[in-house]
Amino acid sequence: MSSNYDVKQEVTDKYSLRGRVFHKLRDDILSGKYEENEELKEVAIGEELGVSRTPVREAFRQLELEGLIQIIPNKGAYVTGITEKDVKDIYMIRSLLEGLCARWATEHITQEQMEEMEENVYLSKFHAQKGHLEQLAELDNRFHDIMYEACNSKMLEHQLKDFHQYVLRVRKKTLANKNRGPKSNEEHEEILQAIKDGDADRAEQLANRHMINAYDNMVKNGLHEAYHDREQG
Amino acid sequence: MSSNYDVKQEVTDKYSLRGRVFHKLRDDILSGKYEENEELKEVAIGEELGVSRTPVREAFRQLELEGLIQIIPNKGAYVTGITEKDVKDIYMIRSLLEGLCARWATEHITQEQMEEMEENVYLSKFHAQKGHLEQLAELDNRFHDIMYEACNSKMLEHQLKDFHQYVLRVRKKTLANKNRGPKSNEEHEEILQAIKDGDADRAEQLANRHMINAYDNMVKNGLHEAYHDREQG
DNA sequence: GCCTGTATAAGTGTATACAATTATACCGAG
């Protein structure tokens, strides 16, 4: 677990060399600039970004914590691969935790958060009709973030954000699917309704199902091609 | 997600300075040598262990990932506090994940793992009768570790081990309670039986309940005194 | 007395030099 429990710190991070290296490398890994299992060399990265090895090394330690690279002592840092099974496991785990999150959110959500969720769902409908996939993805992320905050548990929030980060690499592919966007938003609306009704059981169940549906959809639409020949035992 | 997905690395870690600093500091924090919110200074730690600041700094980054310290840029590293609510949240989250773990373990456990579990339960009975709390705690940990391995998901295993690590500081207190030891082992036996029967639903439910019981017991017996006046908003 | 600003000290951030480890290339023996 790793990482930053404090949002403010992440901001501050951007102003330190280590922070900048960290964010740059993370973006590059998530965007697929580096191949899986590709070795990251300290000097090469350092020269590329115009910094010395020290901040690079420290950024590596952070990336390892985020699970994006694996550091083998005296050997090197390698971009971690996610197997299909890993993705599946994460979605199953997330399914449970998103459910718990929805339950707690039902009990602790503020008026303000509720309103932002409503706005989110409303806006999503519009962009879904127009086929604006980019905005739809953005709103989808935000919907979940609001719920993470609303659950009033920084432990759970942190966990879910970590997982979300982790599957981001894969998630792009599934959001490019035109059918899922609208369907996903319908489910958001149902979850929101349950929260508004104060029905924690139903909210949990729906959020649970929402994740499983997202996974099922992803499997049907291209997870395999995204990970064709990179599986490991 | 803080940390090491590879066991071999942890071993290797012990032979590097950074690794040694990391393990030493972790043990010290978990054993309560440092107060909550105490500041860890790079030079002081370095001098104490006879190393320079570099490995200390890198160890800090790892500890931050494990959630044991919080690093504030340009200020310092502070031992993180766990509030009562954090502990409660973690146990609720663990309850779900231990349940999932038991379910998957039912589906994937090997003959060898099953036998070690049986031996574990059997031995625990003996030590429970004798009142050997130390051994009982050890076996309790091991029981869960076996299940984590048996679930055949390195993602879930990693999560659960992280959480376990996190509450270790608190857990000591609850295991010192004479009543819980035997009761806990009885529950282990039931879980094992469900796994043996191939009844995944029951295994999940029992493991679920097992965690909640552990938490309830802890609350009744001294969590409060361990965390009396250190809560935060 | 309190507030503010500046000087000093302490501590972290970064760069670099050196040590240790690991990978690579080359050469010789079989």
Next chain:
DNA sequence: CTCGGTATAATTGTATACACTTATACAGGC
């Protein structure tokens, strides 16, 4: 040609020096 070993290079690990940021103390103005 292949296998093994050694020398060399490349890369990571660690220590240290310097830069920058933050905290502290003290002095002066109000």
